Amino acid sequence: MTTRLELHSISKRYPSVIANDGINLTVEAGQIHAVLGENGAGKSTLMKIIYGAVKPDSGRVLWNGKEVHIANPAVARELGIAMVFQHFSLFDTLTVAENIALGLPSGTRLDELERRIEATARQYGLELEPQRHVHTLSVGECQRVEIVRALLAKPQLLILDEPTSVLTPAAVEKLFETLRQLAAEGCSILYISHKLDEIRSLCHTCTVVRAGKNTGVCDPTQETAASLSHMMIGAAPPAITHVERAPGEKMLSVKNLCLSKSHPFAVELKDICFDLHAGEIVGLAGVSGNGQQELLAALSGEDARAAAASIMMQQTPAGRLPPGRRRAIGLGFVPEERLGRGAVPEMSLSDNVLLTLQTKQTIRHGFVRARVLVERAAQIIERFKVKASGPAALARSLSGGNLQKYIVGREVMRGPTVLVVAQPTWGVDVGAAAQIRAELVALRDAGCALLVISEELEELFEISDRMHVIAKGRVSPSIKTGDASVALIGQWMSGLWTQDASEGRHVQA
Amino acid sequence: MFKLEARPTPSSLMGALSPLLAVVLTVLCGAILFIAMGKDPLAGLAVFFVEPIKDLQGWSELGVKIAPLLLISVGLAICYRANVYNIGAEGQLVVGAISGGAAGLYLDDGSGGAGIIALVLLAGMAGGMAWAAITAFLRDRFNASEILVSLMLVYIAQLLLSYLVYGVLKDPEGFNFPQSKMLSDKLLLPILIPETRLHFGIVLAGAAAVAGWLYLSRSISGFRLQVGGMAPHAARYAGFSSRKSLWTSMLICGALAGLAGVGEVIGPLGQLTPSISPGYGFAAIIVAFVGRLHPIGVVFASFIMALFYIGGELAQSRLGMPSAITGVFQGMLLFALLACDVLIHYKLRLDLGGRK
Numbered sequence: 001m002t003t004r005l006e007l008h009s010i011s012k013r014y015p016s017v018i019a020n021d022g023i024n025l026t027v028e029a030g031q032i033h034a035v036l037g038e039n040g041a042g043k044s045t046l047m048k049i050i051y052g053a054v055k056p057d058s059g060r061v062l063w064n065g066k067e068v069h070i071a072n073p074a075v076a077r078e079l080g081i082a083m084v085f086q087h088f089s090l091f092d093t094l095t096v097a098e099n100i101a102l103g104l105p106s107g108t109r110l111d112e113l114e115r116r117i118e119a120t121a122r123q124y125g126l127e128l129e130p131q132r133h134v135h136t137l138s139v140g141e142c143q144r145v146e147i148v149r150a151l152l153a154k155p156q157l158l159i160l161d162e163p164t165s166v167l168t169p170a171a172v173e174k175l176f177e178t179l180r181q182l183a184a185e186g187c188s189i190l191y192i193s194h195k196l197d198e199i200r201s202l203c204h205t206c207t208v209v210r211a212g213k214n215t216g217v218c219d220p221t222q223e224t225a226a227s228l229s230h231m232m233i234g235a236a237p238p239a240i241t242h243v244e245r246a247p248g249e250k251m252l253s254v255k256n257l258c259l260s261k262s263h264p265f266a267v268e269l270k271d272i273c274f275d276l277h278a279g280e281i282v283g284l285a286g287v288s289g290n291g292q293q294e295l296l297a298a299l300s301g302e303d304a305r306a307a308a309a310s311i312m313m314q315q316t317p318a319g320r321l322p323p324g325r326r327r328a329i330g331l332g333f334v335p336e337e338r339l340g341r342g343a344v345p346e347m348s349l350s351d352n353v354l355l356t357l358q359t360k361q362t363i364r365h366g367f368v369r370a371r372v373l374v375e376r377a378a379q380i381i382e383r384f385k386v387k388a389s390g391p392a393a394l395a396r397s398l399s400g401g402n403l404q405k406y407i408v409g410r411e412v413m414r415g416p417t418v419l420v421v422a423q424p425t426w427g428v429d430v431g432a433a434a435q436i437r438a439e440l441v442a443l444r445d446a447g448c449a450l451l452v453i454s455e456e457l458e459e460l461f462e463i464s465d466r467m468h469v470i471a472k473g474r475v476s477p478s479i480k481t482g483d484a485s486v487a488l489i490g491q492w493m494s495g496l497w498t499q500d501a502s503e504g505r506h507v508q509a
Numbered sequence: 510m511f512k513l514e515a516r517p518t519p520s521s522l523m524g525a526l527s528p529l530l531a532v533v534l535t536v537l538c539g540a541i542l543f544i545a546m547g548k549d550p551l552a553g554l555a556v557f558f559v560e561p562i563k564d565l566q567g568w569s570e571l572g573v574k575i576a577p578l579l580l581i582s583v584g585l586a587i588c589y590r591a592n593v594y595n596i597g598a599e600g601q602l603v604v605g606a607i608s609g610g611a612a613g614l615y616l617d618d619g620s621g622g623a624g625i626i627a628l629v630l631l632a633g634m635a636g637g638m639a640w641a642a643i644t645a646f647l648r649d650r651f652n653a654s655e656i657l658v659s660l661m662l663v664y665i666a667q668l669l670l671s672y673l674v675y676g677v678l679k680d681p682e683g684f685n686f687p688q689s690k691m692l693s694d695k696l697l698l699p700i701l702i703p704e705t706r707l708h709f710g711i712v713l714a715g716a717a718a719v720a721g722w723l724y725l726s727r728s729i730s731g732f733r734l735q736v737g738g739m740a741p742h743a744a745r746y747a748g749f750s751s752r753k754s755l756w757t758s759m760l761i762c763g764a765l766a767g768l769a770g771v772g773e774v775i776g777p778l779g780q781l782t783p784s785i786s787p788g789y790g791f792a793a794i795i796v797a798f799v800g801r802l803h804p805i806g807v808v809f810a811s812f813i814m815a816l817f818y819i820g821g822e823l824a825q826s827r828l829g830m831p832s833a834i835t836g837v838f839q840g841m842l843l844f845a846l847l848a849c850d851v852l853i854h855y856k857l858r859l860d861l862g863g864r865k
Contacts, residue, residue, distance in 0.1 A: 302745045323748030333746070341742040354732060355747040363729050370727075397518075 003065060004029045004157055004188040005050065010059035012045055019045035020056070021212040027157065032179060032189045034199040034220060036232050037209035038401075038429040043192055046209070047159050050190070051083045052076040077103075080156035084146045084163060092135035099134055100149045121148050124178045136265035138288040147175075158182065159190040164198060169457060169490050176202050194430045195458075196225040208232055233431045247465070248278030250314075251330075251449035252418045257310040257319075259298055267291040267473045269298065274468055274475055276418060276449035281440065282478070283464030284453040285489050291473040292422070292453050299420050299451075300333040301326045313418065327356060332416030334408055336423040336453075338400065342407045345396035349388060350377035352395050353410060376413070384409035385435065401432035408436050412443055419443060422453045437463050457486055471495035513855040523853045528799045528806075530852075531845035532813060538841050548828055556827055557820030557838070567819070569705035573777055574815035576710035577602070577769035577786065581793035582800060582807040583714075583721040584762030589802050590725060591758040592738035597644060597659025598766040599790025600666035604640040605767025607670055609633025610774040610781040611678065613692050621695025629696065630713075630771055637767015638760050640666060645759040649752055655759075663790070671783050678781055689781040698776045710772040714811075717765055721804035724761075734758055766790060787818065787835070795843045814839070 007025040011018070019042045027033045037043045048054040050061070052070035061068055063079055070076050076083075090099050097114045104113070114130040121128040126144040134142065143163065150158055160179075164172045179189055179202065193199055199206055199220045206220040208231045216231050252275070259269040269291055276282055286292060297303035299311065301323035308317035313329050323333075333356075335341045343352045350373040354362060362372050377391035386406045388398055395403060404424070411419060424440065425433035441463055444450055453470075454460050460467055460481075467484055469476040469492035476497040479488075491497075536554060543553035561567045581598045588595040612632035616625050643662060647653040671687070680690040698708040725731040737744040737754040744751060773785050796814050800807030821835025 300746065301748060322750075323746065325748075327748070335746055337742065340740045341746050344736055344740045344743045346739050347736075351732070354729075355736065355743060358729065366729055367727050368729055368732060 002029050003027070003062070004031070006060075006062035007046075007050070008060040008062070010046065010049060010056045010061075012042075012049065012054065012056050018212050020049070022059075023209065023212070023214055025207055027188045027190060029156075029188055030183050030186045031205060032183050032191055032203045034191045034193065034203035034206040035209060036193070036196075036199060036206055036228060038194075038233055038431055041209045041232075041429075042212040043209055044161070047083065047161065047190065047192065050076070050157075051081060051159060077153060080153075081159065082150035082153050082155035082157070083159040083161070084143070084150045085161055088142045088146055090134045090142055090145060093133065095131050095133050096128060096137075096145050097130040099145065100130075100152065103149060104152075116152060117148055120151055124148070124151065124175065126175075132265055136263060138293055141289050155187060157188045157190065159192070161192045162194070163191075164193070164195065169486055172198070194428075194433070196228045196430075197458075199228070200225065210234065229430060247280045248447065250275050251278050252276040252314075252451075253312040254299075255310055255312070257295075257298065257306055259294060259303070259306055262294070262303060262305070267294050269294050270473045272473075272475045274478065276451055278417070278447050278449050279444055280465040281444050281450040281452055281463050283460035283467040283481070284451060284470055284475070285457060285460050285467060285493060286453075286455070286470035287493055288455055290471050292470060294473070295470065295475075296333075296335065296420065296422055296453065300331075300335070324358065327414070327416075330417035332356075332411040332414055332419040334411050334419070334421040334424065336426060338403045338407060339396060343395040343403060346394060348377075348392050348394055349381070349398075349406060350374045350391040352406075353377050353380070356410060357414060380406060380409040380413055383413070384439070401428040404428050405432055405436060408439060412439055416448060418449045418451075420451045420453070423456075424452060424454065425456065425459060433459075457489060461486070469493055469497065512858045513851070514858050516854055516856055519853050520856075523849075524801065527849040527853060528801065528810065528846060530849045531799065531842060534845040534849070535838065535842045538845070539838060542837070546830070548830075553824065553828060556823045558816060560823050560827075561816055561819040565702070566705060569702055569707035570819055571812070571815045572701075572707045572711045574818045575811045576708070576714045576772060576776070577789040578793050578796050578811040578814050579714035579808060580710075580717050580765045580769040580772070581762075581790055582796035582811060583717045583804050584765035585793055585797040586800065586802040586804055586807055587721060587725065587731075587734070588758045588762045589797060590738050591734040591754045592741075593648075593755055593758045594656045595641070595644065595659050595759060595762050596656050596794065597640075597661075597663045597790070598762060598793055599786065599788065600659065600663035601637040601640045601763045601766035602770035602773075602786055602790045603663070603666040603670050605633040605637035605763075605770030606774045606781065606785040607666075607673060607770075608636025608639075609767070609771025610689065610692075611673075613696055613771075613775055614678065614689060614781075617690075617692055617696050619693045619695065621693060625696060626698065626775065629775060630768060633771025633774075634764040634767045637763040637765070637770060639763070640767070641759040641763025642756075645756050649755060655755075670781070670785065674781050674783050680780075687783050691780045692775060696775060697779060698772065706777050708772075708776045710769075710776050713768065713772065715808075717768075718804045718808050725804060730757060792818075792839055795839055795846075799842065799846055813842070817842070 003026060005027040007023060009022040009024060010020050011022055012020040023046055035043050045054060049056050052072045052075050061070060068079065097110055097117060100117060101108050101110060101113055117128060117130045126148055128144050128148060147163065164175065183189055191203055200223065203220050206218050207214065208216045210232060220228065254272055254274050257269055257272040261268050267290060272295065298306045301321055304320050304322055306319035308319040311319040313326065313331060316329055318326055339345045353373045353376050354368060362369055374391045380386065381388055381391065384405045386409065387402045398406065408424065421440065424436050428436065437459065440450060440452065452460065452464060464481050466478045466480055467489065468478050469489060471493055472495050476492050539557065540550035540554055543550040561571055581602065585595060585598055609629050609632045613629045616628065640662060644655050644659040647658050648655045674689060675687045678689045680688060698710055701707045701709065725735065733749040734754045734757060736747060737749055737751050741751065769789060770785060774781060792814050796807055796810040799813065800810035817835055817838040821838065824830040824834050825832055
């Protein structure tokens with residue numbers, strides 16, 4: 001076997017932080033190589049160096065045995081390196097095919113490209129409509145576009161950054177088959193993930209990075225999840241204890257919620273019914289693009305077209321209330337997009353508190369009480385162990401996991417009676433994810449009703465008391481987590497559940 | 510040779526430095542322009558940057574120009590922060606001048622007084638707001654581009670003014686000149702320094718800048734507006750209404766532009782004429798951006814722009830330059846600023862490798 005890629009003592013320092021400190025990495029041809037590390041450990045910088053998006057301060061890069069200088073991503077692509085970023089680089093106003101055409105030589109025929117996209121997408125089990133505009137796609141669908149774009153180039157080295165978080169268990173298996181097939185054809189794969197089980201079942205070799213340094217190279221099939229996690233964070237993550245308890249009062253009740261499409265590619269919500277009780281976490285599973293976005297908008301008030309009585313917050317019909325009024329009666333909401341929706345990237349952490357906290361406490365006579373906001377931000381940072389320079393730090397300066405901790409913390413500190421959380425740990429490292437889940441569980445134990453919408457089944461099985469599944473704009477009956485299996489939920493995710501409510505629906509206490 | 514390299518994060522230093530660099534570049538280009546026209550560049554630049562501030566008279570004239578520029582650019586800064594691209598402040602100024610001027614002519618019985626002047630100023634603000642409201646309404650109701658609508662309304666406003674001063678508002682004893690009756694002295698804004706034209710408008714402009722700064726940096730309404738401009742999805746998530754932002758920012762800007770307009774009529778002009786403003790509404794767009802859309806930053810930018818106006822007038826009389834010189838300097842400043850702003854997101858690197 002030839003060595004596809006060798007990195008020798010790569011270092012990269014930024015003004016405030018050393019991102020990479022003498023990192024070595026060797027990837028053989030046809031090898032699936034995992035890079036494991038917490039957010040901020042330097043994985044992303046290392047990948048950007050390989051892809052030519054960032055220049056290392058020192059160190060050597062060998063490609064197929066020859067030393068190369070990868071000046072920019074175009075050079076990387078010419079060498080045969082493709083990358084699927086965790087944050088997408090897609091233009092909202094263009095279609096899927098047009099976005100992909102941007103990276104190809106000019107003169108590529110769009111209709112022919114659309115056929116190629118469809119063929120590739122089908123081959124790898126990634127459902128995709130080339131004519132759709134990107135702004136109508138969910139996060140999961142955007143990722144499919146990125147994966148297909150990378151595969152179209154028939155690369156020799158494919159870099160994937162957290163690729164499976166938005167796929168169904170079956171689709172993950174299918175992707176793994178694809179990746180194994182690609183590897184068998186000689187393509188090397190660099191696989192960045194925090195899902196230890198996936199790494200153990202898929203990857204041949206694993207390089208662990210902590211605080212910018214190598215902490216080990218191992219064969220993941222020979223390791224346990226615990227030992228890998230220990231290498232990565234230097235300690236074992238806190239475990240969540242599951243306590244069976246009787247659900248309390250009904251806090252949120254969704255009854256026969258129907259919502260027509262707000263744009264041509266939206267999903268119509270059909271006759272959705274579910275209840276949230278105080279002191280329970282209800283998980284909502286489903287493949288992205290099955291109505292989660294639409295349901296979330298209807299619950300948060302961003303889309304206030306629903307019939308007033310179809311969403312009841314205790315005794316208040318809330319279907320037509322704007323977001324601010326819903327917050328005032330106890331709703332909290334954590335959206336899946338952190339930057340640009342959950343937080344304003346160009347504003348400080350303290351100013352971002354004001355997005356969801358507009359009370360007498362923070363506003364007096366129409367003027368903002370900046371000191372209160374700063375204090376509040378400092379409390380959130382301290383209590384939720386957010387790594388930030390302080391309340392004045394801009395939201396965009398935080399890593400994904402830290403910003404998510406901050407946003408979850410901001411909503412938890414408001415003391416909501418109902419909290420709706422979308423993708424709480426999307427692209428968040430193990431340590432932060434465990435912390436966020438523990439906070440959600442603590443909030444449940446304090447008597448809050450939680451709805452967690454996630455595409456990670458593992459997570460839902462870990463924290464939910466009951467589960468629903470959303471598919472094609474409909475919501476399944478609920479099932480106790482203890483009675484559910486991955487196979488059953490996976491089947492429901494395709495929209496196949498028994499409609500007989502008396503049999504499937506959880507008996508309300 | 511030179512290469513532009515993307516910065517990992519936008520440079521805040523360059524953000525502040527870029528307007529200064531743009532002014533320096535404009536001065537250099539101005540010198541080249543004077544040489545090309547066969548004038549002594551030092552003498553030419555002295556006319557622009559030294560002559561206007563040589564004496565009290567010069568400073569007071571600067572103040573006369575700064576007043577409308579500052580008023581409008583504060584309003585524009587608020588609009589642009591809300592991502593509402595109001596290009597038609599000139600039209601709002603003209604309609605403010607019409608409504609304020611007409612109110613002044615109607616109320617003018619020679620007695621004057623602070624109460625009447627305040628009423629006239631309010632009439633001007635109302636006129637500017639009404640004109641801005643047309644744009645806001647069309648944007649709100651039909652999603653029409655506020656850029657085009659507000660710009661086209663400028664020409665309608667100017668023609669409306671011509672129609673009125675050639676028609677019903679024409680001075681009956683004015684020998685058929687297209688201008689209104691002169692307003693009585695008691696109705697004009699008080700002069701701050703005797704023997705100069707510096708009027709109370711500069712105080713209003715200063716107050717507007719301070720109020721604009723407080724509004725954007727301290728008030729919840731200003732916060733909502735800016736969230737809507739920076740991150741529309743976050744604004745919707747927070748429950749801030751984008752319609753409210755549109756209306757608030759347009760009406761504030763219309764009021765300030767209208768105030769600038771009526772301030773000219775009951776300030777230096779003293780009557781309605783077919784041309785109220787030498788393009789203050791358009792120059793203020795440049796001022797707003799040179800001032801980094803910051804109500805205090807635009808104070809300095811207004812000063813520079815006022816220098817260009819006075820310098821342009823002096824260059825015509827002293828150096829025999831064409832009247833377009835003011836516009837040329839304004840254009841050079843905008844171009845230089847846009848070029849320098851590239852350095853906020855990119856850095857310039859000298860590449861001596863010579864490969865390819």
